[in-house]
Amino acid sequence: MTWLAGLIGLPCVTSPLVYVFGHRQHALRRIHAHDLALLMLAFVWIALFFVMQAFAASEVLTVEYGAISLRMDGISLLMIVLTLLLTTLVTIFSRNDLVGTVGEEKFYASLLLLLGTVIGLVCANDLFNMWVWFEGMAISSYLMVAYHRQREDALGASTKYFIQTVSGSILVxxxxxxxxxxxxxxxxDMKAVEPSPLLIVAGALFVLGFGVKLALFPNYTWLPDAYGEAPTGVSALLSGAVTMTGLIAMMRALSLIIWSPEAWGGLLLVLGMINIMAGTILALSQTKVKRILAYSSIGHIGYVVLAIGIGISAGSMMGLRSGMLHLFIHGIMKSLAFLALGALAYAAGCRNGDAADFSVDDLKGLAQRYPGVTLSLAAACLSLVGIPPMGGFVSKFQILLAGVQQPSVWIVLLIVVAALFSVVALAYVMPIINTAYDMQPSPSREALPDIPLSMRLPIFILAIALIVVGLWPGLLDSIVDPAGAALLALFG
Amino acid sequence: MPPVHMLFVGAWFLLGTGLYGLMIARNVLKAVIALQIMVKAAMLILVVAGAQTGQLALGQSLGITVIVADTMAVVIGLAMAVRLNASVGTLELDDIIEAEG
Amino acid sequence: MLTAILVILTVFCALFAVVSTRLLHATLWLAAVSALVGLLLYQLGAWEIAVIELSVGAGLVTVLMVFAITMIGDPPATPYVSRRTLFIFVVLAMTMIAGMTVNSLPAPHDVVAEPLAAVLWNVRGLDMAAQIVLIFAGVMGVLGLLSVSDDIVRVRASRVAHHPTTTDTTHVTAAPEIDNSMIPAPLDRLEKEPV
Structure with missing residues (x-):
């Protein structure tokens, strides 16, 4: 299908254009790299529109070249929609956040490359081809994490991320x-049928190796540093969409070698549970807001993995579907939280990556000056805990429901613990909301400048999406159902 | 033991050496060197896998892709090290990671 | 027999690269590993990749590493801290995994002679396409990481001037009244302190 080829190729092909023509010293420079990137993203949206039309007609689209092909199924569709949505919003958001920094054109070019490689990765239908896209995605994200490279911490975080990612991809x-x-x-498509020690080792290596990107226990240590130090928009994009591609890659690789779903599903259940506990407990001791959100990401990755584990071990469609739903809604709420926080930090005077040091206390009384953005932040935080009527409630509830329906006592026990930790999450979220809504009049806050429209727009879009999804979860059926079905087919 | 199996076992031990080096590395460049050893092991085992299944050309093709991807990663790692040296003034991993708190 | 000797030699070179205290020595041992791996590949009949490994792995990467080390200046030798338990654990784990997997390898097939170029460009063409994207991403990353920020002065100023509670953000960019001696100047440290 030509449109699918266009969808994958467009971001990769247009990225050099953004770099060359967006460069500030370029003779032909009439247009800012940021606007150029937005224009290119508009073309990608058009391609996606036609791809979705074709997808609705035929369920599976393929591009063939040589012996290997790129194939789009329900999982790919969900990830592409999520990544493209977040990339676009993050591009809009970053305009003011990064304006005037050196290397903007490289940033936006890398952003497009990241989008292109994610689309290629989720569509790859060949194990090694998937690895090449995966590596490309990792390489285009190093610069983005280290973008505020004058900060020592940013370089340190990026080095840690680099070393762990490369060793993970070698294990893969x-x-x-x-x-x-x-x-x-x-x-x-050629699944192994009979068990072999080779495949057990391979499966363990896949869980370990892709687990680095997914920040699955025990390889999550890079995540808080990287998300804390990256520009806020990048943190939003990485935690919302890019990290989860590690899960998609892991699922596709594991589907090749899975002959006893109970064992692998059980492993995922345990790892997901450890992630939930580690993320939630470690988030409690943090003072910097970005790091709290980063640790909360670790916990939410745990919920998604838990749901998938339930789905695989019991072959339950509901578990897989709820995992995909949580993946999507987590993308929306976590990026909303990061962007709203970034906008508040920007308004309070944080530039050049200083938002990484923005602590909970710095939020004091901002609700009066910026009611809309603070409300969005609060909504995202409540959604992270899973309070109705936010989107996070719907997906978490479905995961718990899927788990409780299983006959195994162990799974039900795990679900109860997961639900308890969901309540513990309140403890790290409430300080953020409380401090922001601390209504003491502070004249210094009144004098703060307005948040620019380019930052408010993506925040409000995401906030409205979050509440709409929470009230009418059926709206997502058209992309979550095919994803669940495709995942079930992988392990069927 | 046929030569292919020897190479297979050798690749595992090369990976082990690289992992050990990565764990004891206290310098960014030493970590990059350890990663290089691991990548050589991965490339070797891919070509061995190709030879084992009778598709040596496929194995070589995968190996070449790995070399390219890995060279890019090395270059990024070196750039990061140069930048770290200029900004932080040290390449000691303990200092760099300690600085993050 | 020759293969066995070469394999053992490779692993020992790798071990020397890992434990040597000077970076330059480690780089040279790494080059030796590359060359030996190239030889092993040649023995296996994979001539094309052996050449590439020799030129890129032993040649280009070594040159790059040496270049980076001279740019940084070979730091004083950090003593090699032997972690014997870890070493023994790694050796045992690898012996176990290698032993477990090597015995369950399926019977080898006869190698079908295929032209490498056809496989590389036609059969695995999509890998090549993804590789081009990857190379561009890498170039972008290196350029971005190494580009000297001309905003570094502004950033230094904002480090001192910035408090999240600051009411006036306009002087963050200007900051004329800041005492420079108070500002942490990471890039200057290189000149003041010999590394």
Missing amino acids: LFGIALVLMHNGTLDL
């Missing part, structure tokens, strides 16, 4: 080699 390569040895092919 070993897994790929083992699968090739056993199956004789790398095609993701």
